[in-house]
Amino acid sequence: xxxxxxxxxxxxxxxxxxxxxxxxxxxxxxxxxxxxxxxxxxxxxxxxxxxxxxxxxxxxxxxxxxxxxxxxxxxxxxxxxxxxxxxxxxxxxxxxxxxxxxxxxxxxxxxxxxxxxxxxxxxxxxxxxxxxxxxxxxxxxxxxxxxxxxxxxxxxxxxxxxxxxxxxxxxxxxxxxxxxxxxxxxxxxxxxxxxxxxxxxxxxxxxxxxxxxxxxxxxxxxxxxxxxxxxxxxxxxxxxxxxxxxxxxxxxxxxxxxxxxxxxxxxxxxxxxxxxxxxxxxxxxxxxxxxxxxxxxxxxxxxxxxxxxxxxxxxxxxxxxxxxxxxxxxxxxxxxxxxxxxxxxxxxxxxxxxxxxxxxxxxxxxxxxxxxxxxxxxxxxxxxxxxxxxxxxxxxxxxxxxxxxxxxxxxxxxxxxxxxxxxxxxxxxxxxxxxxxxxxxxxxxxxxxxxxxxxxxxxxxxxxxxxxxxxxxxxxxxxxxxxxxxxxxxxxxxxxxxxxxxxxx
Ligand code: TXE
Numbered sequence: 001x002x003x004x005x006x007x008x009x010x011x012x013x014x015x016x017x018x019x020x021x022x023x024x025x026x027x028x029x030x031x032x033x034x035x036x037x038x039x040x041x042x043x044x045x046x047x048x049x050x051x052x053x054x055x056x057x058x059x060x061x062x063x064x065x066x067x068x069x070x071x072x073x074x075x076x077x078x079x080x081x082x083x084x085x086x087x088x089x090x091x092x093x094x095x096x097x098x099x100x101x102x103x104x105x106x107x108x109x110x111x112x113x114x115x116x117x118x119x120x121x122x123x124x125x126x127x128x129x130x131x132x133x134x135x136x137x138x139x140x141x142x143x144x145x146x147x148x149x150x151x152x153x154x155x156x157x158x159x160x161x162x163x164x165x166x167x168x169x170x171x172x173x174x175x176x177x178x179x180x181x182x183x184x185x186x187x188x189x190x191x192x193x194x195x196x197x198x199x200x201x202x203x204x205x206x207x208x209x210x211x212x213x214x215x216x217x218x219x220x221x222x223x224x225x226x227x228x229x230x231x232x233x234x235x236x237x238x239x240x241x242x243x244x245x246x247x248x249x250x251x252x253x254x255x256x257x258x259x260x261x262x263x264x265x266x267x268x269x270x271x272x273x274x275x276x277x278x279x280x281x282x283x284x285x286x287x288x289x290x291x292x293x294x295x296x297x298x299x300x301x302x303x304x305x306x307x308x309x310x311x312x313x314x315x316x317x318x319x320x321x322x323x324x325x326x327x328x329x330x331x332x333x334x335x336x337x338x339x340x341x342x343x344x345x346x347x348x349x350x351x352x353x354x355x356x357x358x359x360x361x362x363x364x365x366x367x368x369x370x371x372x373x374x375x376x377x378x379x380x381x382x383x384x385x386x387x388x389x390x391x392x393x394x395x396x397x398x399x400x401x402x403x404x405x406x407x408x409x410x411x412x413x414x415x416x417x418x419x420x421x422x423x424x425x426x427x428x429x430x431x432x433x434x435x436x437x438x439x440x441x442x443x444x445x446x447x448x449x450x451x452x453x454x455x456x457x458x459x460x461x462x463x464x465x466x467x468x469x470x471x472x473x474x475x476x477x478x479x480x481x482x483x484x485x486x487x488x489x490x491x492x493x494x495x496x497x498x499x500x501x502x503x504x505x
Contacts, residue, residue: 007342007386010049014103015110018212022053025061025231026214028068029224034232035060042207045113045352046342046387054207057230059240062199065228069169069197070246072225079166079195087138090193092220094131097124097184100216104180107209109343112179113351113388114306116344123181126468130185130486133470134193137491141165141194148501157504164495166195167273168248171241173234173262174210175254176203176354177309177410183210186277186474186485187251188227194494199228199247201238203254205355207231234258242266249273249494253311256479275483275493277311277475279408280436283429284314284465285451287422287442288322294463295441296330299414302439302465304338304392307353308362308412311480312437314465315409317416318428324418328396331414332378335392340383352388353411359388362411369395369404374415400431408434422447426454435477439465458484 012019022039024031034055042051057065073079078086097104104127105119114123143162150156170191174183183202191198202210214229230237238258242250242265249272252262259276266272284302286295302314319327341348353359359382366380379393393413398405405415419425429438429451438457442448452460456477461467468474468486475484483493 007047007384010044010047011344012110013106013344015106015208018103018107018208019052022055023208023211024055025057025065026211026227026229027061027065028228029218031214034058035064040204042111042205044110045354048386051110052208054211054231057201057232058236061230061232062201062237062240062244065199065230066169066171066241066244066246068225069199069228072223073166073168073197076197076225077223078197078226081195083138083141086193086195087135089221090131090135090138090189093217093222094128094135096216096220097128097131097213100212101125101128104209104212106344107212108180108206109351111206111208112176112343112354114343115348115351117346118306119343122468123178126470127181127185130189130470134189134491137190137488138193140491141495143497146499155505159502159504161500163498163500165498167494167496168196169246170196170198170494171244171247171250172198172200173238173241173250173252173254173258174200174202176205177306177311179203179206180209180213182253184213185470186490187253190490191251191494192226193491196494197226199230199241201230201232201241204231204233239265243269245270247272249275251275253277253485255279259481275485276481277485278479278481279410280312280434280476280480281316281406281408281432282312282314282434282437282439282457283316283318283432283455284439285425285429285441286317286319286323286327287425287440287444287447288320289443289447290323290441291443291463292323292326292330296327297334298441298463298465299439300331300334302461303414304335304350304412305466307350307390309354309358309410310466312459312466313410314437314439315414316405316432317414318425319416319418320425321418321420328377328394328416331394331416335378335394338392340389340391350392350412353390354388356388358411359390362390362409362413365404365407365409365411365413366393369398369402369413369415372402372404374398374402374404377416379412400428406432422450426451429455433479436475436480437461
């Protein structure tokens with residue numbers, strides 16, 4: 001097993017300039033200290049060393065940010081700009097993200113722990129692509145002319161049509177696993193393209209890349225007050241944003257627990273719109289006709305990519321009985337090949353998990369799997385004295401009542417079950433309260449389409465996993481969420497539709 005860990009002295013690389021000063025809040029086009037003057041530290045999960053001081057926003061700062069966003073929406077230029085003007089600015093943001101990709105990827109790797117190579121190849125270019133994609137959507141705010149036949153008004157003629165309009169001020173609350181991609185790409189780009197203004201509270205665990213993004217958005221020409229970013233805690237900054245009567249919608253990505261609490265707050269408040277992208281326990285299915293040379297590394301990537309801290313991680317493997325032993329043996333080898341290390345090292349495949357809290361959560365699930373009698377095939381241990389490194393872990397001989405099979409672990413832990421028929425695979429795949437992702441490994445067209453149709457999940461990957469394109473919708477069935485991020489659906493979710501009747505006679 002990968003006995004880590006040579007951790008070189010913390011190297012801030014291309015992020016050293018940005019990290020040399022206290023990182024401030026971004027409100028109404030200005031970088032400012034928190035009203036309270038308080039700061040907090042963000043640390044490197046590979047070494048525990050401090051990365052930067054950040055201004056700690058709270059209720060007063062959120063209120064100021066909402067006022068700025070409200071003003072910018074109601075009076076400011078953004079919602080009144082032509083679609084082509086908004087398109088150019090959003091496209092420019094995408095370009096600036098690409099021009100600064102090394103620095104942004106380095107910040108992401110330092111703050112979250114993920115390998116620089118992953119952030120550079122996935123998080124950052126995908127964020128840029130979402131801005132380029134949503135920039136084009138700014139030109140598609142189209143309504144329709146609707147032939148009506150109102151039977152209650154005999155003889156009347158109407159010209160009826162729909163208008164698609166921005167919603168207003170959008171409050172975004174985002175997590176730490178893809179800090180820039182989810183906050184800027186999945187949430188902000190679509191909201192801005194539709195003409196809304198934003199107050200974002202990023203995760204307090206990983207605030208760095210989005211604050212560098214704020215500088216790029218300003219450079220791209222986003223008018224003051226259109227984007228406001230206030231790092232702070234969930235209780236305080238997050239709850240104030242959710243409760244605020246001048247906020248028209250909340251876009252949230254995070255835990256089920258927080259999603260539920262947001263819904264309670266909104267239900268007792270101004271009934272603002274809500275989109276939720278929550279957790280998952282996604283099944284990855286290997287049929288007996290699968291190409292195992294592709295399926296085995298594919299399944300390993302599906303769970304161990306990004307330290308398993310992916311909302312749609314393929315964390316429950318269902319394998320046909322005929323290939324079960326071969327798959328388990330292959331997966332053990334794949335897991336044991338993975339090199340743990342600092343995200344900034346070229347040889348690292350998997351970095352540390354994001355925080356002490358997350359390490360404790362994952363280790364407590366691993367211990368519960370052992371206590372409940374699952375067979376530990378490989379892994380299961382924390383590695384090294386420093387940082388939050390956990391071995392890629394595989395459990396076999398699990399059953400559906402075990403916590404490790406039912407609950408989201410959000411770490412590098414795979415549970416493996418076997419089945420004998422397609423019907424059984426479908427039943428087991430859907431035996432979860434979640435419905436975010438699913439994988440299917442098969443060479444049969446019939447299996448592909450039967451499974452893809454029967455599995456209750458927002459995204460199904462066939463002979464692949466973790467593919468994320470700007471144009472495809474992403475979101476959950478069941479307790480994995482409400483609504484969709486990315487794609488046309490996400491753009492439309494940041495708009496209202498108005499019906500207009502004009503009587504002609
Ligand atoms: O999430 P939280 P945490 C899952 C995953 C993980 C678990 C806990 O299983 O182990 O959630 O992670 C803000 N009102 N996912 O504790 O607390 C918070 O400050 C308003 C899945 O980090 O939900 C942060 O900005 N906001 C997931 C954001 O909510 C509140 C990604 C998410 O934090 C708040 C992350 C409140 N009462 C975790 N409490 C995915 N779907 O990808 C917290 N926040």
